Amino acid sequence: MPNITKLNNLVKQIRRDIVRMVHANSSGHPGGSLGCTEYLTALYFDVMNHNTDFIMDAKGEDVFFLSNGHISPVFYSVLARCGYFDVAELATFRKLDSRLQGHPTTHEGLEGIRMASGSLGQGLSNAIGAALTKKLNNDDSIVYTLHGDGELQEGQCWEAFMYASGKNVDNLIATIDYNKKQIDGSLDDVLPLGNLTAKLEAFDWLVLEEKEGNNLEAIIKTLNKAKELSGQGKPVAIILHTEMGNGVDYMMGTHKWHGSAPNDEQLLNALSQNPETLGDY
Amino acid sequence: MEMKDTRSGFGAGLTELGRKNPDVVALCADLTGSLKMNDFQDENPERFFQIGIAEANMIGIAAGMTIGGKIPFTGTFANFSTSRVYDQIRQSVAYSGKNVKICASHAGITLGEDGATHQVLEDIGMMKMLPHMVVINTCDYNQTKAATIAIADYIGPVYLRFGRPKVPNFTSSDQKFEIGKALHLKEGNDVTIFATGHLVWEALEAAKTLESEGISAEVINLHTIKPLDNDAILKAVANTKCVVTAEEHMLNGGLGDSIAQLLSRKNPTPIEMVGMDDCFGESGPPMKLMEKYGIDRNAIVDSAKKVITRK
Structure with missing residues (x-):
């Protein structure tokens, strides 16, 4: 059983990391990062079998690809809090000579990153490739991905959806961050996805829908269900209903904090809502 | 052949x-x-x-x-x-x-x-x-x-x-391919022809024609455009002092472009380029298209004669 109290403390600390990192540069993407904090915490601190002594080839361990690379603040914070690299390095986010680039990259050798992302729509293809290699290597580990819902407007995603089911890539669990918002506004205003469950089922994926995408216990339960469904011939998708900006009240219920940083006053407000639990970087 | x-x-x-x-x-x-x-x-x-x-x-x-x-x-x-x-x-x-x-x-x-x-x-x-x-x-x-x-x-x-x-198919069946290593195919003193891809054979044929007209052309196969074999290029140019590049590619951005960048920095040298000149192709038999768009042995011969006069 996961220690939910411990995980909740991590979530609060990671939220602090996110808003502090973005505030320090007056740039970055806090909204989606906060919305996926519980998911990435559940994945890295409970669900995934992974090794923080980073080896690119990841033989015998689960791997994760962040396709929507703009939520790098939450990814960096989770990796650091796991122990992939020192949490002090979070202070270098988006600064000159940093390994913590605006969007994740392997280029700077940051432990925990296996693929650059940022230009959207590519992560599912990358994950399929890693999953195919795991099968060739007789490695029964699982490949996880996370995608923005707006990201699914990229055509390559649907090439990959078609391939994964058509070729029985069943060691793959793709999660869609279904917050229904993107940088220009609501998903429905920009370009509706329609019935996403029906679309993914029509592409012959096994689809799980989790309405409580910011509830740790619910996320863990759904991820474990997805694991149980793996290895049965089909890839598994999780439609994770999340709240953009979750945990910082003034960032919730709007798309405006997708790519905007808080000012000094707003930072203090955000931090007051998420007291320090494990120590700031 | x-x-x-x-x-x-x-x-x-x-x-x-x-x-x-x-x-x-x-x-x-x-x-x-x-x-x-x-x-x-x-x-x-x-x-x-x-x-x-x-x-x-x-x-x-x-x-x-x-x-x-x-x-x-x-x-x-x-x-x-x-x-x-x-x-x-x-x-x-x-x-x-x-x-x-x-x-x-x-x-x-x-x-x-x-x-x-x-x-x-x-x-x-x-x-x-x-x-x-x-x-x-x-x-x-x-x-x-x-x-x-x-x-x-x-x-x-x-x-x-x-x-x-x-x-x-004119190169050796037991060759060992070395990335970035230029291949000298023919010695010559009046002009160096740097070619890549299908134009390498055309360059060899052009060199024969030039030879028959008393022009000694060196032919180098640059199979690797990047990394470019800078030393081989500069050494050849030091001797012949003029260059023709030949490729089945746009002049913008191709092999000739890379060589021109190198020479303009290290040893400014007259250069003529054979390639596609900022236009799209069309349907037709391959060799007829090469002829129509001036990407063949005749174009190399003409370019060699022209560049020699610019020395």
């Missing part, structure tokens, strides 16, 4: 790799027959991945397959290997530093009758602009086979360009 297509050299090289390197995997976007990948597929069905007509997905999958130690070779037409998937190559392969071999057939105007939609003449430029991307354009069957085998031993992204038509 035996006539063979360079794409068959790729197929033969891939088949050999399949037999000797268990980490080599091959991906194709519904052009297995055109790329001559059938033998690899038949011999290694578990290591062959038919992606369907989805080139962006193919490049992304190839990048992902490197995680765990595989060496992916992707195969499709040059146009769909580059311009269609430039961002996928840029982010998932080049910037991510993945060991992917992008193998591209039907490059250039000699693709022929399918016309300009398929005749990519910008691919060398696109690929050479990507940091750390190796760019190779082979001249015949034997060299393409040797290059295909050689790039599996190089760790890092490679763009390997070859073509559709049957052309003279």
Whole structure:
């Protein structure tokens, strides 16, 4: 059983990391990062079998690809809090000579990153490739991905959806961050996805829908269900209903904090809502 | 002279790799027959991945397959290997530093009758602009086979360009391909012709014509456009003091462009360039198209005579 109290403390600390990192540069993407904090915490601190002594080839361990690379603040914070690299390095986010680039990259050798992302729509293809290699290597580990819902407007995603089911890539669990918002506004205003469950089922994926995408216990339960469904011939998708900006009240219920940083006053407000639990970087 | 297509050299090289390197995997976007990948597929069905007509997905999958130690070779037409998937190559392969071999057939105007939609003449430029991307354009069957085998031993992204038509197979069948190493094919003192791909044979034929007219032309095969063999180029130019470049590619961004950059910095030298001059191709027989667009032995001869007068 996961220690939910411990995980909740991590979530609060990671939220602090996110808003502090973005505030320090007056740039970055806090909204989606906060919305996926519980998911990435559940994945890295409970669900995934992974090794923080980073080896690119990841033989015998689960791997994760962040396709929507703009939520790098939450990814960096989770990796650091796991122990992939020192949490002090979070202070270098988006600064000159940093390994913590605006969007994740392997280029700077940051432990925990296996693929650059940022230009959207590519992560599912990358994950399929890693999953195919795991099968060739007789490695029964699982490949996880996370995608923005707006990201699914990229055509390559649907090439990959078609391939994964058509070729029985069943060691793959793709999660869609279904917050229904993107940088220009609501998903429905920009370009509706329609019935996403029906679309993914029509592409012959096994689809799980989790309405409580910011509830740790619910996320863990759904991820474990997805694991149980793996290895049965089909890839598994999780439609994770999340709240953009979750945990910082003034960032919730709007798309405006997708790519905007808080000012000094707003930072203090955000931090007051998420007291320090494990120590700031 | 035996006539063979360079794409068959790729197929033969891939088949050999399949037999000797268990980490080599091959991906194709519904052009297995055109790329001559059938033998690899038949011999290694578990290591062959038919992606369907989805080139962006193919490049992304190839990048992902490197995680765990595989060496992916992707195969499709040059146009769909580059311009269609430039961002996928840029982010998932080049910037991510993945060991992917992008193998591209039907490059250039000699693709022929399918016309300009398929005749990519910008691919060398696109690929050479990507940091750390190796760019190779082979001249015949034997060299393409040797290059295909050689790039599996190089760790890092490679763009390997070859073509559709049957052309003279004039290089050695037991050659060892060395990335970035210029090959001297003919000595000469009056002009140096640097050629790549299908234009290497044309350069040799042009040199014969020039010889018959009393002009001594040196011919160098620059199969690797990046990294460029700067030393070989500067050494040759120091002797002949004028240059013709020849390629089945746009003048913008191609081999000639790379050589002109080098010479303008290190040793400004008169240069004439044979290639496509800022226009699209059209349908037609390959060799007729080369003639019409001035990318053949006659154009090289004319350029050599012209550049010598500029010394």
